Amino acid sequence: MTNEYPKYWDKELETTPPEEIEELQEKKLRNQMEYVYNNSKFYHEKFNEWGVDPGDIQTIEDLSKIPFTDKPMERNTFEGGENPLGENQTASVEDIVRIHSSSGTTGPPVYFGLTEGDIKTWSNCIARCFWTAGVRPSDVVMYGMGLSMFVGGIPVLDALREIGCATVPAGAGMGSSRFLNIAKDLNANVFGLTPSFARYLIESAEDMGLDPREDLNFEKYFAGAEPGMGEEHIRREIKEGWGLESARETLGIGEMVTVLAAECEQEYGMHFMVPDLIIAELIDPDTGEVIEWEDEAEGELVYTAIDRRATPLVRFRSHDYAKVWRDDCECGRTTHKVRVIGRTDDMIIYKGVNVFPTAVREMVGQFKPKVTGYIQVVLDEPGPKVEGTPTLEVEVSDDMKESELEDLRKKIGKVLQSELLFTPEIEFVSQGSIERSKYKADLVRVED
Amino acid sequence: MTNEYPKYWDKELETTPPEEIEELQEKKLRNQMEYVYNNSKFYHEKFNEWGVDPGDIQTIEDLSKIPFTDKPMERNTFEGGENPLGENQTASVEDIVRIHSSSGTTGPPVYFGLTEGDIKTWSNCIARCFWTAGVRPSDVVMYGMGLSMFVGGIPVLDALREIGCATVPAGAGMGSSRFLNIAKDLNANVFGLTPSFARYLIESAEDMGLDPREDLNFEKYFAGAEPGMGEEHIRREIKEGWGLESARETLGIGEMVTVLAAECEQEYGMHFMVPDLIIAELIDPDTGEVIEWEDEAEGELVYTAIDRRATPLVRFRSHDYAKVWRDDCECGRTTHKVRVIGRTDDMIIYKGVNVFPTAVREMVGQFKPKVTGYIQVVLDEPGPKVEGTPTLEVEVSDDMKESELEDLRKKIGKVLQSELLFTPEIEFVSQGSIERSKYKADLVRVED
Numbered sequence: 001m002t003n004e005y006p007k008y009w010d011k012e013l014e015t016t017p018p019e020e021i022e023e024l025q026e027k028k029l030r031n032q033m034e035y036v037y038n039n040s041k042f043y044h045e046k047f048n049e050w051g052v053d054p055g056d057i058q059t060i061e062d063l064s065k066i067p068f069t070d071k072p073m074e075r076n077t078f079e080g081g082e083n084p085l086g087e088n089q090t091a092s093v094e095d096i097v098r099i100h101s102s103s104g105t106t107g108p109p110v111y112f113g114l115t116e117g118d119i120k121t122w123s124n125c126i127a128r129c130f131w132t133a134g135v136r137p138s139d140v141v142m143y144g145m146g147l148s149m150f151v152g153g154i155p156v157l158d159a160l161r162e163i164g165c166a167t168v169p170a171g172a173g174m175g176s177s178r179f180l181n182i183a184k185d186l187n188a189n190v191f192g193l194t195p196s197f198a199r200y201l202i203e204s205a206e207d208m209g210l211d212p213r214e215d216l217n218f219e220k221y222f223a224g225a226e227p228g229m230g231e232e233h234i235r236r237e238i239k240e241g242w243g244l245e246s247a248r249e250t251l252g253i254g255e256m257v258t259v260l261a262a263e264c265e266q267e268y269g270m271h272f273m274v275p276d277l278i279i280a281e282l283i284d285p286d287t288g289e290v291i292e293w294e295d296e297a298e299g300e301l302v303y304t305a306i307d308r309r310a311t312p313l314v315r316f317r318s319h320d321y322a323k324v325w326r327d328d329c330e331c332g333r334t335t336h337k338v339r340v341i342g343r344t345d346d347m348i349i350y351k352g353v354n355v356f357p358t359a360v361r362e363m364v365g366q367f368k369p370k371v372t373g374y375i376q377v378v379l380d381e382p383g384p385k386v387e388g389t390p391t392l393e394v395e396v397s398d399d400m401k402e403s404e405l406e407d408l409r410k411k412i413g414k415v416l417q418s419e420l421l422f423t424p425e426i427e428f429v430s431q432g433s434i435e436r437s438k439y440k441a442d443l444v445r446v447e448d
Numbered sequence: 449m450t451n452e453y454p455k456y457w458d459k460e461l462e463t464t465p466p467e468e469i470e471e472l473q474e475k476k477l478r479n480q481m482e483y484v485y486n487n488s489k490f491y492h493e494k495f496n497e498w499g500v501d502p503g504d505i506q507t508i509e510d511l512s513k514i515p516f517t518d519k520p521m522e523r524n525t526f527e528g529g530e531n532p533l534g535e536n537q538t539a540s541v542e543d544i545v546r547i548h549s550s551s552g553t554t555g556p557p558v559y560f561g562l563t564e565g566d567i568k569t570w571s572n573c574i575a576r577c578f579w580t581a582g583v584r585p586s587d588v589v590m591y592g593m594g595l596s597m598f599v600g601g602i603p604v605l606d607a608l609r610e611i612g613c614a615t616v617p618a619g620a621g622m623g624s625s626r627f628l629n630i631a632k633d634l635n636a637n638v639f640g641l642t643p644s645f646a647r648y649l650i651e652s653a654e655d656m657g658l659d660p661r662e663d664l665n666f667e668k669y670f671a672g673a674e675p676g677m678g679e680e681h682i683r684r685e686i687k688e689g690w691g692l693e694s695a696r697e698t699l700g701i702g703e704m705v706t707v708l709a710a711e712c713e714q715e716y717g718m719h720f721m722v723p724d725l726i727i728a729e730l731i732d733p734d735t736g737e738v739i740e741w742e743d744e745a746e747g748e749l750v751y752t753a754i755d756r757r758a759t760p761l762v763r764f765r766s767h768d769y770a771k772v773w774r775d776d777c778e779c780g781r782t783t784h785k786v787r788v789i790g791r792t793d794d795m796i797i798y799k800g801v802n803v804f805p806t807a808v809r810e811m812v813g814q815f816k817p818k819v820t821g822y823i824q825v826v827l828d829e830p831g832p833k834v835e836g837t838p839t840l841e842v843e844v845s846d847d848m849k850e851s852e853l854e855d856l857r858k859k860i861g862k863v864l865q866s867e868l869l870f871t872p873e874i875e876f877v878s879q880g881s882i883e884r885s886k887y888k889a890d891l892v893r894v895e896d
Binding site for chain 1: 526532533541543544545546547548549554556557559561564584585588595596597601602605608609612614615616617618619621622630633634637644
């Protein structure tokens with residue numbers, strides 16, 4: 001089995017100077033705005049209502065002339081219209097070859113159509129991300145995310161096929177023990193899962209009497225669908241728990257493309273891998289002002305598809321709040337790096353300060369092994385504005401002595417206050433009492 | 449939306465005289481036997497043990513020189529060997545791009561590898577089957593079979609993509625109401641499901657207050673994964689229940705190719721659609737003697753892959769017991785037609801006669817609407833040999849009067865005796881009391 005593969009999936013694109021990429025982006029942007037205006041009933045009306053002419057949008061800077069689109073707006077395009085795929089459907093049913101949907105857990109599902117061309121473009125872009133995250137043709141890859149309807153399902157399998165690794169389409173529905181048995185039978189060396197599931201499986205393996213490091217052959221892990229890998233204690237837990245060579249984060253958004261950013265071997269922030277497909281902007285989530293992609297800037301990611309036939313979205317608010325880097329990465333890729341700090345939906349505004357539960361988890365996680373790394377913020381009322389004092393449940397390890405708790409409480413409190421200006425009531429709960437989730441971890445709970 | 453599509457997916461292959469197809473098959477067979485002997489550790493040893501030289505196999509007739517392979521034998525190739533894909537793995541991990549498995553419900557799972565070439569061949573062959581079953585690019589297709597690991601999952605989605613219809617990857621795991629809501633939202637006009645699930649969904653739709661004929665837009669149905677459509681009462685129940693234009697059966701076998709036969713517009717037996725990929729033989733399940741594919745012949749289907757790189761099986765017993773036709777089909781296809789009567793595993797030997805539970809269901813189904821069409825054969829001990837008198841549970845309609853039951857019992861008994869030489873104890877059970885299955889209907893139950 002050879003491992004002499006090229007370093008990049010698409011060397012030219014990945015190592016081109018940003019200015020050249022911008023030229024390509026602006027050319028595609030101009031075409032896409034014309035296409036959207038002429039083919040999307042939704043945007044045609046919106047552009048007219050907003051007083052935006054597609055010809056006004058010549059550069060990336062010009063994008064700020066266009067108001068944002070968001071999920072509720074997108075959902076409205078499905079109501080009362082004649083097209084079952086909504087009023088933002090720009091391709092005919094004949095041209096659409098696959099229909100995916102958002103989960104529909106927080107409202108009626110939103111559907112996305114893809115043409116054969118869209119699927120090919122996606123496959124190539126997603127493959128580029130997984131290649132960056134370390135997947136190679138000689139790998140045996142267990143893929144454990146949802147396959148039914150989910151944009152992170154079949155399109156990811158298409159992309160893994162494009163890479164040519166031996167993909168095992170496990171999906172998210174099977175139990176942990178079956179997942180682990182298959183991985184063991186097939187000697188799988190790569191797995192792709194949410195960080196929640198990857199952590200959960202360590203406990204499951206141990207419950208089955210397996211040593212995750214010895215009895216399974218996992219060498220590489222790629223994470224997706226929720227933040228977590230940006231928190232060092234979580235990455236370490238997964239990497240050490242499974243005895244991995246690499247554990248890398250990927251980022252995507254169903255409305256744009258399932259995977260659009262991935263970490264390289266530096267494992268420090270994800271390269272934005274699809275500048276030929278999407279323009280990403282950073283904005284202030286409160287004011288909507290565009291924020292420069294300067295090194296260490298923070299803001300909400302807003303995406304505009306510049307190469308999409310069906311269901312094209314323009315300036316779509318992701319609600320992902322991210323930090324970005326523009327330093328020269330040692331891997332040689334010239335694309336910016338990004339790390340999602342949290343969902344703006346999950347964000348709490350406490351005493352006038354924005355607090356992300358993932359950031360709270362990160363701070364608490366530093367106290368491992370005294371704590372397990374599982375936390376939950378408990379609110380009286382749904383956020384973002386928090387009036388009273390929130391409770392922070394912190395799971396402590398079974399090995400902790402009662403006498404050590406007060407000291408730990410003080411230390412956690414101090415870090416939270418100094419790093420996040422966050423001063424919750426800290427309540428210790430016993431190991432295993434915070435529910436483990438196979439999919440996305442719920443970090444906030446509302447209780448009366 | 450145009451519907452002027454060609455009639456055939458592959459006109460040349462589908463309408464070529466059988467003799468020419470045989471020439472192609474024998475050429476591929478000779479190459480495949482060399483390939484298998486040189487690349488499969490399993491068959492290399494078996495051929496040597498059996499005293500078969502690959503050069504001995506020049507014609508289809510020569511196949512009878514090779515003993516059969518079956519599932520237990522195949523399962524053994526996984527044990528103790530070095531290759532996680534078994535000793536019948538003929539492709540390197542680098543060349544394998546997808547791994548599927550049998551369900552593993554009746555023993556350890558059996559894994560199948562596919563190369564990129566295998567997947568392309570499968571896609572084309574499966575697309576040919578669905579095209580024959582009536583699927584066209586302008587259709588919106590809800591696909592409701594399992595997607596995780598199952599060979600009937602991702603490979604079928606690949607094939608539907610090849611056709612270019614708008615595929616909705618629903619999968620088997622979602623609940624009936626979500627399935628129907630998505631179908632309604634998207635105005636889906638085609639669905640692919642097991643007959644069990646298609647029948648079950650009629651009741652589910654009614655429970656939701658929907659009229660399956662009015663409130664859903666289904667026009668075409670394709671069945672797979674279990675027999676049923678060969679029984680006229682089941683086809684009628686599905687066709688009339690949903691108000692369909694067409695309801696067609698397909699047949700496949702995971703070990704060979706997910707879909708390999710499909711009904712044309714005659715809806716009377718499935719054309720064997722993949723003579724370029726597989727040689728099918730008909731054998732006597734008891735003696736193993738080859739049976740001529742004469743019009744109306746019956747026997748067990750045995751398959752040999754003649755165009756497969758990874759996991760190639762030779763003379764694999766399907767345990768599907770089928771009836772075949774060689775008449776000229778009005779659709780113009782020259783390939784033989786086949787209908788599976790039942791699984792040889794389900795077959796009961798009662799008083800020296802073979803009885804298929806599906807055939808029993810077919811006979812009982814003629815008495816609709818007095819009966820619902822759901823039956824179950826109850827045995828004291830696992831078959832196939834039945835010593836005592838088996839019980840046949842027959843679900844009767846709620847509308848039936850007590851006074852009519854004796855007459856119905858006599859009539860059913862008479863038909864079963866005259867048509868199948870089967871004389872069970874008939875027990876009536878109330879409507880809805882036989883469990884509805886979303887996947888495969890269980891027609892036999894063993895009780896102490």
